[in-house]
């Protein structure tokens with residue numbers, strides 16, 4: 001138990017309190033002004049009183065010291081005193097205990113708020129860095145750590161060093177510290193893959209407790225900018241694709257009005273070409289509208305079912321004229337009753353049509369196309385549609401880009417074959433809507449196989 005005074009201290013204090021009166025009594029007795037017996041009695045009484053007072057006061061002071069000590073340690077409870085407390089001292093000790101309790105509560109609140117702040121910063125979706133006066137990163141949230149592969153010291157090199165050394169960011173940091181105002185800049189981090197970043201640098205005044213002077217908030221805009229670029233490319237491509245046949249139509253109209261006005265042979269020939277060009281424009285517009293409709297519904301899974309076996313056979317029949325024109329033999333390996341579910345039969349028919357057309361048009365003149373429909377167990381139980389040709393095949397570097405709108409391996413040849421470059425983009429979006437998979441396997445000179453897996457069953 002704290003608060004019991006040490007005997008040595010009690011004795012010294014008693015000497016201080018009782019010493020002077022006892023000395024006076026002793027002097028009076030030595031001068032014969034006081035009889036020795038009463039003098040001795042009075043000295044003993046003085047000593048006893050001094051000891052009592054010293055013990056009481058020292059005990060009270062020790063209890064008070066113990067209470068203050070506990071309060072300093074954040075404990076709001078009063079220690080049990082060793083002896084009786086004077087009312088005034090008890091009041092002070094009580095006050096100290098209350099003060100300690102309030103401080104402890106405030107301390108708890110501050111700790112909770114600090115933890116909440118840290119949790120919010122940590123959970124922010126955008127990467128955030130705190131820089132010291134020496135422009136070194138002091139803190140980084142989870143998004144920043146993942147952006148920089150877990151390394152947040154610029155000394156370890158890597159992307160964070162590249163970011164902090166980037167002249168645009170370095171300038172923004174200097175401007176922010178000099179002006180005390182928020183600076184916003186856009187920059188591209190070239191490595192390991194180019195990343196478009198929007199950066200906001202906020203000077204911290206006063207600085208943070210850990211010495212943080214600047215807050216660097218990063219927003220990764222790579223995807224958005226890529227989408228913007230794709231959108232711009234799409235508009236450019238679509239207008240280019242429309243402009244070419246339009247220019248040819250206008251040219252022929254001019255010719256028919258002028259030099260070929262009275263030439264029935266030329267007129268007939270030109271009208272034939274014009275009809276072809278107009279048909280090409282119509283196809284392009286139909287494909288573009290079809291694609292945007294499919295994209296709009298892509299996030300809504302289909303609800304019906306599609307008998308892929310029946311669809312494949314019907315579409316193969318419809319290809320007869322094209323097969324004949326290209327002298328292509330079609331082999332059918334269709335298992336009956338392969339059902340895709342949930343599926344949109346109309347869209348699945350379009351997938352079969354686009355892939356068959358590609359195999360016949362881009363395959364070998366006089367070649368062979370194999371159309372296969374079967375039930376499969378992988379990647380998951382479902383239906384696999386596969387269309388293989390023995391044409392020129394596709395070089396590896398083109399394969400990942402084939403489903404981009406307007407992407408053609410040989411645009412001259414494809415355009416000559418009447419292609420718009422939207423067929424596989426439409427296939428990809430339909431397959432995505434069905435939560436299926438499109439696989440393209442090809443080697444130059446070895447033909448191409450386009451496989452579509454769809455969730456389904458065998459009836």
Ligand SMILES: Nc1ncnc2c1ncn2[C@@H]1O[C@H](COP(=O)(O)OP(=O)(O)OP(=O)(O)O)[C@@H](O)[C@H]1O
Pocket residue numbers: 287354358359362363389391392393394402407408409410414415418419420421422423424425447448
């Ligand atoms: N079976 C195939 N063999 C070789 N190349 C192919 C095959 N299928 C597609 N390609 C290549 O992929 C490109 C894109 O095909 P896609 O179907 O998207 O466009 P397209 O056939 O040119 O035009 P569209 O289908 O819009 O009429 C084609 O231009 C062609 O270069």
Ligand SMILES: [Mg+2]
Pocket residue numbers: 354357358419421422423424
């Ligand atoms: Mg096509």
